[in-house]
Amino acid sequence: MLTPPPGQEARSPGARRSGTHGCKSEVTFEASGRAEHRGLSERRCDGRFCRQDDLDQGKPRGALRIAAARWEIRGRNPAHARGRPARLGRIVMKVTRDITERRRADEALRVSVDSVKDYAIFMLDRDGTVASWNAGAARIKGYRSDEIIGKPFSVFYTQDDIAAGKPDLGLEAASRDGRFEDEGWRVRQDGSLFWASVVIDVLRDATGKTRGFSNVTRDMSEKKRTADEIKDLAERLLRSDRELEQFAYVASHDLQEPLRKIQAFGDQLRLEYENQLGAEGQYYVERMDQLAKRMRVLIDDLLTFERVSNRDNKVTTVDLPEVVSGILSELDAWIKELRAIVKVEALPTIVADPVQMRQLLQNLIGNALKFHRPDVPPVVTVSARCRDTRAPRRRRGDATGKVCDIIVADNGIGFENKYASKIFNLFQRLHGLEEYEGTGLGLAICRKIVERHGGTITAEGKPGEGAKFTATLPCR
Numbered sequence: 001m002l003t004p005p006p007g008q009e010a011r012s013p014g015a016r017r018s019g020t021h022g023c024k025s026e027v028t029f030e031a032s033g034r035a036e037h038r039g040l041s042e043r044r045c046d047g048r049f050c051r052q053d054d055l056d057q058g059k060p061r062g063a064l065r066i067a068a069a070r071w072e073i074r075g076r077n078p079a080h081a082r083g084r085p086a087r088l089g090r091i092v093m094k095v096t097r098d099i100t101e102r103r104r105a106d107e108a109l110r111v112s113v114d115s116v117k118d119y120a121i122f123m124l125d126r127d128g129t130v131a132s133w134n135a136g137a138a139r140i141k142g143y144r145s146d147e148i149i150g151k152p153f154s155v156f157y158t159q160d161d162i163a164a165g166k167p168d169l170g171l172e173a174a175s176r177d178g179r180f181e182d183e184g185w186r187v188r189q190d191g192s193l194f195w196a197s198v199v200i201d202v203l204r205d206a207t208g209k210t211r212g213f214s215n216v217t218r219d220m221s222e223k224k225r226t227a228d229e230i231k232d233l234a235e236r237l238l239r240s241d242r243e244l245e246q247f248a249y250v251a252s253h254d255l256q257e258p259l260r261k262i263q264a265f266g267d268q269l270r271l272e273y274e275n276q277l278g279a280e281g282q283y284y285v286e287r288m289d290q291l292a293k294r295m296r297v298l299i300d301d302l303l304t305f306e307r308v309s310n311r312d313n314k315v316t317t318v319d320l321p322e323v324v325s326g327i328l329s330e331l332d333a334w335i336k337e338l339r340a341i342v343k344v345e346a347l348p349t350i351v352a353d354p355v356q357m358r359q360l361l362q363n364l365i366g367n368a369l370k371f372h373r374p375d376v377p378p379v380v381t382v383s384a385r386c387r388d389t390r391a392p393r394r395r396r397g398d399a400t401g402k403v404c405d406i407i408v409a410d411n412g413i414g415f416e417n418k419y420a421s422k423i424f425n426l427f428q429r430l431h432g433l434e435e436y437e438g439t440g441l442g443l444a445i446c447r448k449i450v451e452r453h454g455g456t457i458t459a460e461g462k463p464g465e466g467a468k469f470t471a472t473l474p475c476r
Contacts, residue, residue, distance in 0.1 A: 117135050117136045117139050118136055118218070119134075119136045119140075119216055119217065119218050120134070120136045120137035120139075120140045120141055120215070120216070120217040120218070120219075121134045121136060121137065121214070121215070121216050121217075122134060122137050122153075122214075122215055123203075123212055123213070123214055123215070124153055124171075124200075124212050124213040124214075124215055125212045126210055126211065126212055126213075127152075128152055128153050128154065128167060128168070128171055128213070129150060129151065129152055129153070130148050130149050130150065130151055130152075130153055131149065131212065132145075132149070133145035133148055133149055137217070140188075140194070140217065140218075140219050141156060141186075141188055141189060141217075142188040142189035142190055143189050147189070152167070153167060153215065154167040155187070156186045156187055156217075157186065157187065158185055158186075158187055158193070161184065161185075166184075170182060170198075170200055171200065171213060173200075174200040174201060174202045174213055175202050175210055178201065178202055179199065179200065179201050179202070180198075180199070180200040181197075181198065181199050181200075182197075182198045182200075183195065183196065183197050183198070183220065184196065184198075186198075186217070194219050194220075194221045195219070195220045195221045195223070195224035195225075196217050196218065196219060196220060197217070197218045197220045198215065198216070198217050198218075199215070199216045199217075200213050200214070200215050200216075201213065201214045201216075244306055245306060247302075247306075248302065248303050248306035248307075255295075255299055256296070256299065259292050259295055259296050259299075262288065262292045263289060263292045263293070266285050266288050266289045266292070267289075269281075269285050270282070270285055294437070294439075297439055298439045298441070301439045301441040301442070301445065302441065304359065304441075304445055305426075305441055305444060305445050305448060308356060308359070308445055308448045308449055308452060313352075313353040313356065313452055313453065314353050314354075314355070315351055315352060315353055315476075316351070316352075316353075316354060317349055317350075317351055318349065318350050318351070318352045318353075318354045318357050319349050320347035320348060320349065320350060320357070320361075320384065320406070321344070321347045323354070323357055323358050323361060324344055324347065324361060324365075324382055325344075326358070327358065327361055327362050327365055328342060328344075328365075330362075331365070331366070331369065334369060335369065338369060338372065338377065338378055339377040340369055340372070340377055340378040340379070340380065341377065341378070341379045341380070342365070342380045342381075342382070343379070343380070343381045343382070344382045344383075345381065345382065345383040345384070346383075346384070347382070347383070347384045347406075348384055348386060348404060350404055350473065350475070350476075351475075351476040352453055352473065353449075353452075353453070356449045356452070356453075357449075359445065359449060360406075360445075360446050360449045360450065360471060361382070361406070361408070363442040363443070363445060363446050364408040364446060364469050364471075365380060365382065365408060366442070367442060367443070367469075368380040368408055368409075368410035368412065368467075369410075370437075371410070371412040371413050371467070372410070372411075372412045372413070373411070373412055373413055373464070376411070378410060378411065378412060379410065379411045380408065380409070380410045381407075381408070381409045381410075382406075382407070382408055383407045383409075384404060384405060384406050384407065385404070385405045385407070386402065386403070386404045386405075386475065387402070387403060387405065388401055388402050388403075389401045389402070389403055402474070402475040403455070403472050403473065403474055403475060404472070404473050404474075404475055405470050405471070405472050406470070406471045406472075406473065407468060407469070407470050407471075408468070408469050409466065409467070409468040409469075410466045410467055410468075411465070411466040412466050412467060413463070413464065413466075414461040414462045414463045414464055414465050414466050414467050415459075415461035415463065415467060416461070416463060417460065417461060417462075419461075420458070420459045420460065420461065421459075423443050423459060424443045424444055424446070424447040424457065424459070425444060426440070426441060426444045427439070427440040427441065427444075428440050428443070428444070443459075446469075446471070450471045450472075450473065453473050453474070454473070454474050455471060455472045455473040455474060456471075456472050457469065457470065457471045457472070458470050458472075
């Protein structure tokens with residue numbers, strides 16, 4: 001580097017002798033052929049600040065020539081101290097900054113990115129040509145770095161997407177908005193497809209000019225497959241619901257009418273031909289009437305299940321003590337016949353669908369009375385408790401997490417706990433019709449009601465000792 005001779009004054013705009021913050025500045029001067037200045041370049045342009053291989057390649061002299069060609073000033077030389085016109089000279093300001101740590105950080109980042117295997121991370125130049133390649137890109141896309149670097153990133157797109165101009169549209173969007181995100185099918189080296197989540201970010205220099213792009217791609221094939229399966233199941237469930245609705249319509253109209261006719265004809269036979277039928281004939285007529293009534297109950301239960309499943313809840317305030325009182329009034333004759341005892345403890349007022357809450361409690365209390373032990377009067381207890389399921393540190397100011405448990409317990413025949421979840425299935429029975437009548441839909445309806453309210457229902461039992469059903473509903 002050249003330093004100005006004594007007395008030389010550099011007056012180039014922006015050139016300063018003092019260093020800038022965090023940098024080292026030097027003002028150097030290259031003489032324009034004067035004898036006293038010849039050789040300054042050779043004496044100062046030594047290896048104190050350069051590596052030997054840079055000196056061998058002539059990098060310092062080359063940099064000095066480029067800088068000198070770009071900077072020109074007028075100054076005062078000693079030979080012109082009497083005010084004669086100043087000779088034309090050149091000034092060079094050299095700013096040196098230690099970027100060792102930054103280069104180490106950049107290298108550490110590069111090594112870290114190169115080692116990532118779950119994401120394909122690579123750089124593109126301004127034209128979309130692949131400029132770098134990490135281990136994740138090799139694993140996901142199937143290319144080695146020497147096979148893909150230098151090729152357009154459009155090779156990852158399907159032919160349809162290429163024809164639609166999607167690769168260029170992605171780069172244009174990233175250039176315009178800073179980032180472009182997309183999900184779609186991408187092509188591996190072997191031609192197979194995978195579902196990709198892609199993020200393209202634009203990279204700019206200090207002047208804001210686009211230098212290139214970074215591309216981060218993640219293989220989302222498994223997520224896509226799961227989402228498609230869920231969508232397919234949802235569509236099948238929707239079709240099933242529609243078919244159930246259609247069946248319910250048919251059941252409520254077309255099936256009810258023949259049943260009414262069967263029962264009417266049975267009544268006519270008993271009234272007009274009782275003597276001719278004899279004992280055996282009367283037995284058959286009675287059985288026909290019983291089966292018709294059972295079919296009617298089954299259709300009614302199916303209609304109830306359909307209504308609970310597909311119709312919106314009409315939520316309002318429900319006074320549970322009043323609901324239970326109404327149910328017990330309807331069951332009063334049966335309760336007296338069984339010599340049953342029904343204990344009703346303190347019950348809260350909740351927010352729910354009143355019709356469905358009545359159906360829920362009527363089914364649970366009815367089951368508790370029905371499944372009693374022979375010669376043992378049923379004892380049924382209806383109770384409730386409200387509790388907070390949140391962690392203590394989160395309770396303040398949090399309106400969620402409070403639930404209400406509605407409990408119906410009895411001293412009846414009970415059941416094995418291995419059947420605790422099975423008994424809530426459609427048409428599921430643990431006992432034959434000869435022992436206990438029913439359609440096997442009562443508890444399925446209970447579960448559907450509770451789930452429609454965002455809750456859960458559980459059962460506990462012990463053979464010969466009784467059962468307990470707990471319906472847990474969120475407080476609103």
